[in-house]
Amino acid sequence: MIGGLAALLLCQLAGEALVRALSLPVPGPVIGMALLFAALLARRRPQPPEALERVADGLLSHLGLLFVPAGVGVVLHLPLLARDWAPLSLAVLAGTLATIGVTGLLAQALLRRQEAGQERPR
Amino acid sequence: MQGLAEVWVYLAREPLAALTATLLAWLAAMRVARAARLHPLANPVLFAVLLLAGALVAAGIDYRAYFEGAQFVHFLLGPATVALAVPLARQWQAVRASAPAAVASVVAGGAFAALAGVGIGHALSATPEVTASLAPRSVTTPVAMGVAARIGGLPALTAAVVICCGIVGAALGPAVLNLLGVRDWRARGVAIGTAAHGIGTARALAVNPTAGAFSGLAMGLNALATALLLPLLWRLLAG
Numbered sequence: 001m002i003g004g005l006a007a008l009l010l011c012q013l014a015g016e017a018l019v020r021a022l023s024l025p026v027p028g029p030v031i032g033m034a035l036l037f038a039a040l041l042a043r044r045r046p047q048p049p050e051a052l053e054r055v056a057d058g059l060l061s062h063l064g065l066l067f068v069p070a071g072v073g074v075v076l077h078l079p080l081l082a083r084d085w086a087p088l089s090l091a092v093l094a095g096t097l098a099t100i101g102v103t104g105l106l107a108q109a110l111l112r113r114q115e116a117g118q119e120r121p122r
Numbered sequence: 123m124q125g126l127a128e129v130w131v132y133l134a135r136e137p138l139a140a141l142t143a144t145l146l147a148w149l150a151a152m153r154v155a156r157a158a159r160l161h162p163l164a165n166p167v168l169f170a171v172l173l174l175a176g177a178l179v180a181a182g183i184d185y186r187a188y189f190e191g192a193q194f195v196h197f198l199l200g201p202a203t204v205a206l207a208v209p210l211a212r213q214w215q216a217v218r219a220s221a222p223a224a225v226a227s228v229v230a231g232g233a234f235a236a237l238a239g240v241g242i243g244h245a246l247s248a249t250p251e252v253t254a255s256l257a258p259r260s261v262t263t264p265v266a267m268g269v270a271a272r273i274g275g276l277p278a279l280t281a282a283v284v285i286c287c288g289i290v291g292a293a294l295g296p297a298v299l300n301l302l303g304v305r306d307w308r309a310r311g312v313a314i315g316t317a318a319h320g321i322g323t324a325r326a327l328a329v330n331p332t333a334g335a336f337s338g339l340a341m342g343l344n345a346l347a348t349a350l351l352l353p354l355l356w357r358l359l360a361g
Contacts, residue, residue, distance in 0.1 A: 029203035069192035103231030104313030110223035
């Protein structure tokens with residue numbers, strides 16, 4: 001388990017270092033995810049190492065919990081939320097749901113077209 | 123009762139109380155979600171945040187004092203983001219064949235999300251800082267905060283908006299997809315990951331492994347695309 005955690009932290013650390021060295025506009029953990037993904041593909045085995053899998057699945061099965069401390073930060077913005085509630089709530093509600101609808105329809109259409117092009121019906 | 127005051131000082135100073143409260147709130151929220159048979163509306167992030175925010179306001183505790191302790195949970199977001207590579211690698215055979223269509227959808231969906239935020243901000247004459255805070259709202263919190271700071275938004279407001287978008291997307295997104303007849307688990311994952319980042323991905327992982335892998339992929343790609351392109355576009359449009 002510690003080996004898996006060390007692998008995750010190592011990738012994150014490498015990501016943070018790269019971001020700073022090359023002044024990339026992307027956060028370190030996203031680069032770390034790309035690095036770990038490349039490393040897993042380079043192993044040429046479909047199954048990731050067991051220790052890594054256990055830690056990754058453990059963390060991801062409670063991914064929601066990790067957003068809670070930042071989410072409680074809304075209490076800092078109660079006055080701003082009270083003032084600009086209309087554009088904020090409309091952007092959050094309508095904007096997000098429209099994005100989900102547009103992206104979902106587009107993805108489904110593109111996936112179908114790509115598969116028709118490959119002549120491999122699902 | 124000098125003892126009680128001493129206890130209070132201890133609790134306020136050490137991270138233990140905030141950490142315990144966060145985990146207890148999460149357990150309670152998970153219990154509610156399970157009682158509702160994991161219905162999307164019973165989102166555990168929403169319940170836990172409401173519980174804790176209500177407690178802080180009611181007890182007059184400063185958010186920064188709470189975060190001192192809760193940051194240990196917050197820290198794990200970094201390793202958890204890296205860990206998203208694991209389900210992606212596991213599902214790579216399924217993902218690889220559909221990668222071009224998925225990438226195109228994520229980039230188009232991400233651009234739509236930013237334009238919708240800016241459009242709604244303009245239409246309702248929000249202040250420029252609020253509009254700039256709405257543009258990067260569909261990507262994962264650390265990216266969104268960085269982008270908002272770069273284009274003149276308020277990073278802390280962006281964080282709150284991003285979390286709300288994630289909760290709304292995870293809670294109501296599945297209903298929208300059902301209504302529009304999007305039944306392909308891959309397309310559903312792409313849509314949720316693009317619009318509702320990690321909170322949506324948490325939901326997708328709990329429902330279907332294919333949707334989870336595509337959601338994680340979409341979240342990472344949208345973070346990458348938004349971080350690289352939005353500041354450039356903003357400069358072109360504003361300057």
